[in-house]
Amino acid sequence: MGMTSKQEAAAAVRAKKVELGITWAQLAKAVGRPVAWTTAALLGQHPMPEAEARAAGELLELGPDVLHALRLQPTRGALDQPVPTDPTMYRFYEVLQVYGPTIKELIHEEFGDGIMSAINFRLDVSRAEDPQGDRVVVTLDGKFLPYQW
Template sequence: MISKQEAAAAVRSAKAELGITWAQLAEAVGRPVAWTTSALLGQQPMSEAEADAAATLLDLDSEVSAALRSQPARGALDAAVPTDPTIYRFYEVVQVYGPTLKELIHEEFGDGIMSAINFRFDVQRVPDPAGDRVVVTLDGKFLPYQW
């Protein structure tokens, strides 16, 4: 059996070779584009039908489909501080605004956290005269601490 990382590499390669978008893959899988992308990059387990739909669209074999169905070891960063510029900016956002986000969540909801398990996110492009904006929405269930 191949690893989830090897399956992700096969997905990326086939996607580029065939000119297929993440949105087209999400439509074939029947799930949101953010979740589908995460799953195909190895961070979510897919059902047999979802994995087979992606593999079929990408003309990949059953070994890739099986790897896409396996339980992931979540967390995709190779280092504590990411070096990829796009990923680093999210690290920077948390470094700069993390304490503010924590304070605002606690003020609004009380003592607790935003779930990364019961979680959705979206990425949108918004036109702006000064340059297009990247809008990232993080949508997690509030989980109160229980003592």
């Protein structure tokens, strides 16, 4: 068995996805998980249980070395550089720079001293039609975790 990294596995997933014309939604259905979780897992941010890795691998015609890499524990949140340069990802960085202090204040005012979990977490990306141009709706849904003193 080869020593394929999670990054190499993610590249293989993206290449096969394009080659075979498969969507993230189709992969999520095959894996039996939400589309955001499945996408993150196939891009290397979650370890995939064997059955889920196998289901994705069958649909994408992936080899055993890639399936093994999909099952490995990831180093989460590891980007190539500290500030993302990809325009789509940079916009989220920009949103946090502009609205991060506001989000923090509103969380503390509504819930008290604590944080939003990124572990007990759900993510959804959807489209909202708008006469001035469709809108991207990103829902970040994390459990509130109070600080324990």
